Amino acid sequence: MANFGNLALTLAFSVSLYAILALLFGWRTRRREIVKSGEHAVYASFFLVTLSIASLFYLFATSNFNVEYVAQYSNRDLPLYYKLAALWGGQKGSLLLWTWILVIFAAIVTYQNRGRRRDLVTVAEGIIAITLLFFLLLNNFIENPFSRLGVIHAGDAAPAPFVPDDGHGLNPLLQHPLMVIHPPILFIGYVGFVIPAAFAIAALITRELGNAWVSLTRRWALIAWGFLGVGIILGARWAYVELGWGGYWAWDPVENASFMPWLTGTAFLHSAIVQEKKNMLKAWNVVLILATYLLCIFGTFLTRSGVVSSVHAFAESESGPFFIGFIALAGVGVILLILSRLDYLKSESEFDSIVSREASFLFNNLVFLGACFAVFWGTVYPVFSQLLQGEKITIGPPFFNRIYVPLGLFILFLTGVAPLLAWRKTSFKSFSKNFIWPLALAVIVTVALVAAGVRGGAPLVAFFLAVFVTSTIMIEFVRGVAARMRAHAEPFAQALVRLVSKNKRRYGGYVVHFGIVLMFIGFAGAAFNRETSGEVAKGDSLSVGGYTFVCENIDEKDTPNYYFLEAKLSVTKGGKPVTVLYPEKRVYTASEQSTSEVAMRSTLREDIYAVFAGITEDTGKAVIQIYVNPLVSWLWLGGIVMGLGTIICILPDAASTRVSRGRKALDRLLAAADRK
Amino acid sequence: MQRKNSRVLIGVIIVVIAMAYFGFAGFQEGKAYYKTIAELNAMGDQAYGKRIKVAGIVADGSVQRRGEEVYFRLQQNDLVLACVYTGSAPVPDTFKDGAEAVCEGKVRGDRTFEAKKIQAKCASKYQSKYGSGAAAASPH
Numbered sequence: 001m002a003n004f005g006n007l008a009l010t011l012a013f014s015v016s017l018y019a020i021l022a023l024l025f026g027w028r029t030r031r032r033e034i035v036k037s038g039e040h041a042v043y044a045s046f047f048l049v050t051l052s053i054a055s056l057f058y059l060f061a062t063s064n065f066n067v068e069y070v071a072q073y074s075n076r077d078l079p080l081y082y083k084l085a086a087l088w089g090g091q092k093g094s095l096l097l098w099t100w101i102l103v104i105f106a107a108i109v110t111y112q113n114r115g116r117r118r119d120l121v122t123v124a125e126g127i128i129a130i131t132l133l134f135f136l137l138l139n140n141f142i143e144n145p146f147s148r149l150g151v152i153h154a155g156d157a158a159p160a161p162f163v164p165d166d167g168h169g170l171n172p173l174l175q176h177p178l179m180v181i182h183p184p185i186l187f188i189g190y191v192g193f194v195i196p197a198a199f200a201i202a203a204l205i206t207r208e209l210g211n212a213w214v215s216l217t218r219r220w221a222l223i224a225w226g227f228l229g230v231g232i233i234l235g236a237r238w239a240y241v242e243l244g245w246g247g248y249w250a251w252d253p254v255e256n257a258s259f260m261p262w263l264t265g266t267a268f269l270h271s272a273i274v275q276e277k278k279n280m281l282k283a284w285n286v287v288l289i290l291a292t293y294l295l296c297i298f299g300t301f302l303t304r305s306g307v308v309s310s311v312h313a314f315a316e317s318e319s320g321p322f323f324i325g326f327i328a329l330a331g332v333g334v335i336l337l338i339l340s341r342l343d344y345l346k347s348e349s350e351f352d353s354i355v356s357r358e359a360s361f362l363f364n365n366l367v368f369l370g371a372c373f374a375v376f377w378g379t380v381y382p383v384f385s386q387l388l389q390g391e392k393i394t395i396g397p398p399f400f401n402r403i404y405v406p407l408g409l410f411i412l413f414l415t416g417v418a419p420l421l422a423w424r425k426t427s428f429k430s431f432s433k434n435f436i437w438p439l440a441l442a443v444i445v446t447v448a449l450v451a452a453g454v455r456g457g458a459p460l461v462a463f464f465l466a467v468f469v470t471s472t473i474m475i476e477f478v479r480g481v482a483a484r485m486r487a488h489a490e491p492f493a494q495a496l497v498r499l500v501s502k503n504k505r506r507y508g509g510y511v512v513h514f515g516i517v518l519m520f521i522g523f524a525g526a527a528f529n530r531e532t533s534g535e536v537a538k539g540d541s542l543s544v545g546g547y548t549f550v551c552e553n554i555d556e557k558d559t560p561n562y563y564f565l566e567a568k569l570s571v572t573k574g575g576k577p578v579t580v581l582y583p584e585k586r587v588y589t590a591s592e593q594s595t596s597e598v599a600m601r602s603t604l605r606e607d608i609y610a611v612f613a614g615i616t617e618d619t620g621k622a623v624i625q626i627y628v629n630p631l632v633s634w635l636w637l638g639g640i641v642m643g644l645g646t647i648i649c650i651l652p653d654a655a656s657t658r659v660s661r662g663r664k665a666l667d668r669l670l671a672a673a674d675r676k
Numbered sequence: 677m678q679r680k681n682s683r684v685l686i687g688v689i690i691v692v693i694a695m696a697y698f699g700f701a702g703f704q705e706g707k708a709y710y711k712t713i714a715e716l717n718a719m720g721d722q723a724y725g726k727r728i729k730v731a732g733i734v735a736d737g738s739v740q741r742r743g744e745e746v747y748f749r750l751q752q753n754d755l756v757l758a759c760v761y762t763g764s765a766p767v768p769d770t771f772k773d774g775a776e777a778v779c780e781g782k783v784r785g786d787r788t789f790e791a792k793k794i795q796a797k798c799a800s801k802y803q804s805k806y807g808s809g810a811a812a813a814s815p816h
Contacts, residue, residue, distance in 0.1 A: 173769060245765040354683045366688060370695045377699070382710060392710035394729055395703060396780070402702025403695065410691075531764060533744060595769045613766035616741045623744065625766045 002067050005055030006146040009096075012048035012103075013136040015041050016129050023126040027119055035122050039110050042125060045132065046107035053087075053100045056145055060087055066163045069093060069145040075169035077561060085180045086170045091304055092145035094183065095319075098300065099135040101184075101191040105220075106132060109195055120212060123202035124195075131194050134326050142319045172562075172588045172595050178238040186231030186258060190296040192224025193261060196268075197293030200286050204337045209282060209344040214272050219650050221272070221289070225265045226646035232258050233639035244596040244611040246531060246627035248635070251400045256379045257299035260372050264292040267368035274361050277423065283338065283345035284365070290334045295372075297327055302379070353425040360418035367411050374403045405458050409465060412520050415513050416469035419476070437475065442468035462524035466517050473510045473517075480507075504648050511645030518638030525606075525631025533613065535621035536567070545628035547608060548572050549581075554622050562588040564597075567612050567622050571601070583612040583624065606630040708780055713752040716783070723783040730789060732757060734796070736773045750777065750789075763792040771796035 022038030025031075056069075060083045065071040073089040074082075088094040106128045113121040139145070150159030170179075196217035203213040235255065240248035249255060268288040271281050301323035338345070351359055378395040385393040420434045446464040454460065477496070480503075484495035500507040532544040536551040543549070552568040564586040571578040581599035588595070599610045609627040616623060708727040716723060716730055732750030739748045746761040759779055761767060771777055771794055779791035 243768065245768070351681050351684045354687055359684050359687070362684065363687065363691065366691055370692070374695070374699055378706075394708050394710050396706040396708055399699070399702035399706030402705065403698045406698055407695065533764070533766075535743060592772075593769065594772065596766060611766050614741050614746075616743060618742055623741065623766070 001055050001058055001062075001064065002146045002148060005052045005059070006144070008048045008052040008055070009136070009140055009144075009146070012045045012052065013133070013140050015048060016045040016103075016133045016136055019045060019129045020126055020133060023122055023129060027122045027126070038122075038129075039114070039125065042103075042106050042110045042129060045129075045136075046103045049096075049100050049103045049136075053096055056087055056093065056096060057084055060084055063167065065165075065167050066148050066161055067145075068147045068149050071149065071164050071167045073167070073170055075167040078170060078175075081180055082170055082175055085183075088183045088187075089170050089174055089179075091319075092139075092143040094187075095135065095143050095304075096139050096145055097184065098187055098191060099132065099139055101187050102128070102132050102135060102194060105191060105195055109220075119206045120199065120202050120208045120216075123205050124199045124213075127198035127201045128194060131198070134322075138319050138322060142322060172586070172593050173242060176238060176242055178234055182231060182234045182238055185227050185234060189224050189226075189228025189231050190258075190261070190300060192220055192227060193265060193289070193292050193296050195220040195224070197289050200289045201334060201337065204286065204334075204341050207341065207344055209286075209341065211276055211279075214275055214285065218272065221265065221269060222646060222650045225262070225269060226643060226650070228258065228262045228265065229646075230639060230643050232262060233636070233642075237636060237639075240632070241598055241600065244598050244613075244625075246529070246609055246611075246625075246629065247526075248632070251375075251378065251397050253379050254303050256375045257302040260375050260379075261292045261295040261299060263368045263372040263375070264288055264295060267365045267372075268292060270361050270364050270368075274358055278358060280350075280358065281361075283342065286338060286345065288365075290338075294327055294331055294334075297323065297330070301327065355421060355426045355431065357418065357421045357423045357426075360414055360421055364411070364414050364418065367407055367414070371404065371407050371411075374400065374407075408520065408523065409458065409461055412462065412465045412469060412517070415516060416465065416472045419510065419513070420472055434472070434475070438468045438471035441471050456527050459524040459527040462520055466521050466524075469517050470514065473514050476510060477507070500648065501651075504651055508645050508648030508651075511648055512642050513645075515638045515640070515642030515645055518634050518641055520638075522631050522633070522635030522638060525629065525634065528630045529627065531625065531627045533623065533625040535616055535619060536624050537619075537621045540621075542624060542626060544626050545606075546573055547578065547626075547628065549610070549624070549626060551622070551624070552580075560589075562586045565612060565615070565622070567610075567624060569599070569610055569624070571608060579608070581608070581610045583610040585612040585614065602633055604631075604633050607632045713750060713755040713757045716757065716789075717755065724785075725782065727780065727782060728789075729778055729780045730757065731776070731778045734771065734773055734775050734777050739771075739773065750779065757789055758787075759789040759791055761791045761794055763794065765793075767794055768796050 019038050019041035022034050022041060024038075026034030026036075026038055059067050059070050060074055061080065063070065063074060063076050063083070065074075069090060069092050070086075073086040073093070078086065086093075088097045106125070109121075109128065110125055113125075149162040149164070151162040152159045196213075199213040199217045203209050232255075235258070236248040239250070268285060271285055271288060274281050275285050301320065304319055304323075351362075353359065378399050382392050382394045385391060416438065417435075422430065442464045445467045446460060449460065449463055454463075477499075480499045481492065481495045484490055484499050485492065488495070488498075490498065530545040532542055534540075534542045536542065538551060538553055541548055541550040549569045549571055552570055555566045555568070557564055557566060564584045566582050566584045569581045569583070571581060579601045581601065583599040584597040586595050586597060587593070596611050596613065601608045607627070607629045609629060611625040611627075613623040613625045615621070708729045710729045710731070711719070713730060713732050716728065730750065732752045735749040735751045735756065739746065741747075744762075746767055748759050748761070750757045750759055761779070763781075775796045777794055777796040779789060780793040781789060781791035784790050
């Protein structure tokens, strides 16, 4: 099976090389049949990589420890779903997963655009295939997951196969249900951005710099962005429930790596609207999507290179120089390409006013790029400071927080204001008409919060803006629904559904914005976090945030996989029982690794989060750490709402299906005329 | 037309300056010197008062929890650094004998390193077990 998977992988490499040559040669010489053969090669690579990854899944499922990679990341006692998920537990398998997702997308793009005789599409397919070839190169020659273990005995010509009794097993910290879905979701996000970027490059090459590439890839960009965002939030959730330090985001380099393309991707989604509506910011959009693409590759590299120290990072590997080489080549290539096409990228209109939709989009872009640059700076500064000053200086969370609190609040402000500004210019009258009620409501709520004892500048501003933005969004919905109810005599629910389904991008966008508002409420809650820790024996208690925690018992238990200590904490507030928490300290027998299992009670108001940190040497008491984190649930809720909003945005709409059917018919006619 | 574009430009410049200011202030607060134990020793008195990150291997059997403080030693070849962890978060699960740890904190008057934050990567035992000498991996 290993040989089979390896063979399929080798063939995929040659076939995708052929695909590039055929697509680009067929495009240059305008020979349809060669392009077609290149497209078939794309399908063939899809088929081959699928066979390859299927055989790797099979090797994991059957615990074939002769394969080094399987022996490293799996073991016999692992449940089947973790055995399968262990495929992306390490460097080599996760790179193969990357390749597989890319080749699936390549096949879908090819299929979607079949029969459409357009240079733009052909060249874009070629660019996707080049990225594919790069990853297949790594899969085959640098990070081959099918390498086998062998023993060289003295005198033997070839190594004898070696099969360990059991595998090393999956890192206990990775044994969490999110291991099954978080990496693939994040990777779909990373890889998805390859598609719009490839179309942008193709647009530069073919000089078709109108809006075609933006419209053709709008859904791809949204899907990639949605998956990346949801992937990041799932990662934050995982860190929160598993790592036991009471937080969900640490500005760790690997977190940053996924966050950077999300930021530039967000900027792109917004400025693409300006291009579609106003024919402005053309060069800018190309730059943004290509930056996103390079940041996706850079992020994939950062996790694997060992350049930055991080809890998540894989061990150092030999693929680093290849990534650097690819990023450098691609970077220089696209910069030269953009410079040579500047004449085609001229804006067709200018800004009329600073109080306009266009200008607000510009500020949106500025803030997202600034935010991205700050993360980039903070992440790679240690590397540069060492190269340039000979002294390694790292940058910690205070740097990021200093920048992100004001930037975040500014972006929240724009979220509320921008969608209600008119294109070109907004009159003071319409401005005040739109904003008077949201402003009034926000002021009332904020005053009420202050009266209720809430203190702190940044969180109060955040709550103020949250109310303001939410009410502007509500007003938009109410106005739209009321207009439909009047004009079409529809009942409320029907009017709402029709309103949204006839303007999916607009109202889907509002839903996403509302998700962002909910997340900001969650972020603001962090200003009120409280924590305590202490040594407890049976009968001892701890108090924090109005809660009292009494240690009822400390138990020692055993399972085949691990043994553990468990504390029973009864939680009361004002004398009333709230809940009972059982934090654990586990020690896995196979790896001797210990993990703390967080015990948590989560409500919309606050999370109570208890960690069994360890046992003191001198007294033998349990060290318990307690966090009371207000409003964290709003963050996860916001993530779900954001995901739903993205789905609304990408749903196909009836009208456009009709148009695209018409367009297809036209393409077919043109193709037929061509043959004659 | 020109005037309106320049008004947008002024807005842009204000935002950029604000970001640069916050970035600079945050940088001063957040920066830490990343040192090996040898470099830390070489710093002498210069080490006091600076926020420093130091990396090393957790010495076997050195981790001792006393109350809420955790005492341990970091090793780098034959150099040893006595450390105490006084941070508020529990030490990470991966922090144990033989793990690669990065500690962030300050040097105390008695040259003990007081860490407020610890990151640790677990020792990859497996790779040293199969990866060297006795066994070799072949791609086919």
